[in-house]
Amino acid sequence: MTGKSTFHPSEGHLERVDTSQSPRAEIVDLTRYRSVISDWDRFRQFAANPEPTVFRVCRRRVTPEELIDRLTEQGFRVRKKDGLPDFYEVEEGPRPVSLTLEHWLGLFYVQQASTGIAGPVLDPQPGERVLDLCAAPGGKTTHIAELMKERGCLVANELNENRIRGLLGNLYRLGVSNVLVASGDGREAPEQALFDRVLVDAPCSGEGTLRRRAGRAPRQSSSFLGYVKKVQRRLLEKAIRVTKPGGTILYVTCTFAPEENEAVINGILRDHPVEIDPIKLQIPCASGLTSFEGQRYDSTLEGSIRIYPQHLDSGGLFMARLRRLEGSVGGDGLGAAEQEAEGWNAVPELFPGNDSSDIAELVGLATDDLKSRFGVSPVRLDKCKWILRGRRLWMHTMREWPVDAWETGVWRPISIGFRAVEFDSRGRPRPTNDLLRWLGHEVHSRIVNVNNTQLHHLLTQRSVPVPGDLLGPVALRRSTDILGRGAMTRDGLKSEIPRSRAIDLARALEID
DSSP, rough: OOEEEETTTTEEEEEEOOOOOOOTTTTTGGGTTTOTTHHHHHHHHHHHHHHOEHHHHHHTTOOOOHHHHHHHHHTOOOEOOOTTTTTEEEEOSOOOOOHHHHHTOOOOEEEEOGGGGGGHHHHHOTTOEEESSOTTHHHHHHHHHHTTTSSSEEEEEEOOOOHHHHHHHHHHHOOOSSEEESOOOOOGGGOSSSSEEEEEEEEEEOOOGGGTTTOOOOOOOOHHHHHHHHHHHHHHHHHHTTEEEEEEEEESOOOOOOOGGGHHHHHHHHHHSSSEEEOOOOSSEEOOOOOEEEOOOOOGGGGSSOOOOHHHHHHOOEEEEEEOOOTTTOOOOHHHHHHHHTEEOOOSOOOTTTOOOHHHHHHHHHHHHHHTTTTTHHHHHHOEEEEETTTEEEEOOOSEEEEEGSSSSSSSSEEESSEEEEEEOOEEEEEEEEHHHHHHHGGGSSSSOOOHHHHHHHTTTTOOOOEEEEOEEEEEEETTTTEEEEEETTEEEEEOOOHHHHHHHHTTTTOO
């Protein structure tokens, strides 16, 4: 194989790249898109520069005004991203914004601006049943959960175990309570329960991430392209089968390639009971293509959208919204109303595989402890639902889930909400760090205020002498922020924040 002409926006010209040592993979020639990108020079300019850092405010935890005030006091200068509610761009700062207490507390999520469109376009409503087929690392998932006001059931699926750990870390940090995490192949999603909305954030060639490589597109092989197109189609076909009639499917990729975007949707429109639901945005974007390199696509694909780097000073994105046609039924012959109700049950009090236990007694112990010892309002706790897994109570806000209808071994439930209460060897309840942070200002008693010097000792696993005879678990608070759990012992105050989280907290507070 000889070298080929490949456009490198960082250099502003066509460069000869030697691909003779890579017979199976070549750098994508981005000039193939020149005919469909009207402002090519701006595309080239923006693609050559790194993306700015952008974050989304988690309104369930903090108001944008409060968060921006806190960051401003630390020397950060941020500005709103036009057309993206609750998204802000960091213009300057003393350190990465991810190395702040506010990030550690889960008050915001660092998220690419272009991906912030997906949640609002999917338009999930509180109380609905929503599926995210390829959820990690969780930016779109947590955004959808927030738009649902943490009411309803959001199933977040991921196949890769390492990515699942990252997804869980983000869900727990943000304290998301209406997400059920499942492990499985999205192409094998159980079909016994239907959803109102399904997000297919499909694997792709990733051309839209070129700004991470100074404007250079990733290497790509014809065999990979053939494989990934099959995966994309199968994910979409599965999404259609698990969406109720009249429901919404949102297909998203971070590539420019029509072969993975319009061509995939074109085949789906031809073969399945769906139609394009046109996307209308109040931000710069381009319409989907109806033809490319001699291939013609369904004219309704003009209602899909393309985001190029120059539109939001962000990465590239393709998005098509589909509606499953009313009256279509599955292979079991059920009508639409029966399909919608099928497979959904009230969330049980015991996690699948858990040994039977007196759940009522454990919930009573936990809630009484939170109310009497930590001063948490009964009204707040009345909104919480509990499920026992092992010797831990998990807290969630879901009325129903589809797990009971899943066939054994197809998908595996991993977590629901987050770990909330542990029980020690004597059966005494101990609120978790995640629960205390989630409750925040709702914790009114058994609070120990600590300064940075004391935190330095605590986070390096040393005890701190504190006056008083209060023994047992306490909530650690710095200024107005509940950080997590501590323990008052006869040797003094000790931190019970997990070591890995303690290391991150020390970095965020610049404690050496």
